[in-house]
Amino acid sequence: MDSNYKHTVAERLMRYVQIDTQSDPYSTAQPSTEKQKNLTKLLADELKAIGITDAEADEYGYVYGTIPATIDKDVPVICYCAHVDTSPDCSGENVKPILHKNYDGNDIVLPDDNNVVITTQRHPYLKQRIGDDIITASGLTLLGADDKAGVAVIMDAAQYLMEHPEVKHGKIRILFTPDEEVGRGVDKVDMKKLGADFGYTLDGGERGHLEGESFSADGVSITIHGISAHPGYAKNKLVNATKVAAAFLDTLPKNEWSPETTSDKEGFVHPVHIEGGAEKTRIDFIIRNHDTAKLAEYEKQLEEMLKAAVAQYPGAKYDFVVKEQYRNMREILDQHPKVMEYAEIAYKRAGMTPERISIRGGTDGSRLSFMGLPCPNIFTGEMGIHSKQEYVSVQDMEKACQVCIHIAEIVAE
Structure with a gap:
């Protein structure tokens, strides 16, 4: 990657989380809440602004867009996917994101409710992120890094690739989904329109984790x-x-x-x-x-x-x-080992040792894998999810962005 590139993930995440996109498990509408479209329309507009001319937000709350290939040869089409909704478990209304620069390892006391304290004792991963810039909410809501961190990572990677046509890659499809948190994230995905060979969801936790197995x-x-x-x-x-x-x-x-x-x-x-x-x-x-x-x-x-x-x-x-x-994505991914291998090589190029882990949960990738799109899950740094103690490292998001760019190059190679 261009060492002079200034990542946009932090600024994007802090904007996106202020848009309430909480989904509703008891709604029969698609998407389950109309307010999710407030973010999907914005994302389609931002994709158009960086030159992705076919970007669209459809009636069901999905965003599709294409990063055009920069090579002539025929290579597989990749999809990068993240979900825009936040969990019904905790309020996502009036989120006030806070950037804690150069985290020092001490307890993070959230200002709007001093009883909400993010500690390294309760969140041991925070010890590994001392020196990073940490984003939290203010104590009254969740943050929404699950999965707006993934959305921000994909948007940042898209901007980089559009600004750097010298990076050799094939066609890349972008997919943002609603309602993942209520189990309906891919109900109305148009797989023919999507037209990808395999994909990666950006909806994981710790840096270096690569999730190829779900519940x-x-x-x-x-x-x-x-x-x-x-x-x-x-x-x-x-x-x-x-x-x-x-x-x-x-x-x-x-x-x-x-x-x-x-x-x-x-x-x-x-x-x-x-x-x-x-x-x-x-x-x-x-x-x-x-x-x-x-x-x-x-x-x-x-x-x-x-x-x-x-x-x-x-x-x-x-x-x-x-x-x-949904079903365990490993049942499909074991039939397509290269999809995991591409990611592992990309992690190494980004300076990390990949660690394959099983998630005690599921992602859109679990169902997409069984719909014909083998789709493991890449980390974004989102931690403490579905709670007021949610946090994310800016540097984790930046690393995830670099992984996306490296995967695109590796597949083209």
């Missing part, structure tokens, strides 16, 4: 049906669905099977939402494991526990609905 994921929706009756005259009539739900949830294992008791390659069964009343109560679960076959085992066990709980309340009934969410 496989299902959702389970349970509806418990009770029998309603006036509480004043309910003796021997009322069957309270809420109590059945409570009895069922109480049978879940206390020391295993849950996010708070598992790590590494251990899967989990996680209730994420409950609503209802005496007549009907619904519980939504997410089911996760790196081994796809184990999802069905978990679901069978879960239904057996539900059946046993419901049996204690004569007259109660249940519905048990399983919905596939």
Whole structure:
């Protein structure tokens, strides 16, 4: 890379996070929230401004654009992808980003709520980033680096490549998606229009991490049906669905099977939402494991526990609905080893030792891989995600940008 180039990732991220793009898991619209388009329209305009003439933001909240090839020979078309939405877990409204220059290793006390303190004890990765410039929110919201850091990295890489036509590369497609946080990030992607051979999501954490394996994921929706009756005259009539739900949830294992008791390659069964009343109560679960076959085992066990709980309340009934969410990207990436190898070479050229890791989660790349676009995940430095303690290193984002440029060169070579 041109050593005189001034990266734009920090300035871009701090602008992008101020646009509220929180997605909504209970909306049926596409995108789930109209406000996501406030950012996608801006991104399309900014791509046009740097010379990407075909940039467009479509009706579903996707942004497409092409960095034209600078060579004549036929090489694979790469896609760089990031998502614009932020998690429903924590407010993304009125984000006030703060740049902490030359981080000194001390606790970062956020000014709008002094109870929100980012410490190296809770965030050990911060120790590795002493001397970096760190961006946080102000204490009342998440930051939104997940995944606006990825968006900023791709935009910066696009600007560099448009300004440096001497860099030899093939055609590169840019894709920004809505609704990744609610599991619908690629529902309306036009794969024919995208026209890429393989891709990379920019949605990872620590510098040097290269993610080629994700969870496989299902959702389970349970509806418990009770029998309603006036509480004043309910003796021997009322069957309270809420109590059945409570009895069922109480049978879940206390020391295993849950996010708070598992790590590494251990899967989990996680209730994420409950609503209802005496007549009907619904519980939504997410089911996760790196081994796809184990999802069905978990679901069978879960239904057996539900059946046993419901049996204690004569007259109660249940519905048990399983919905596939995404699958472990490794199942596809193992068939296309060069996609990971290109990235590893790029990490080394950018001065890093690549480390292949498994994510305890999923990305748009998990589903894109099964839609014909093998798609591992590259780091951006986003850490403490889905919380008010979210932070990102500017230098991590700059390194990710360099990786994108090196991958483009390597594929052309």
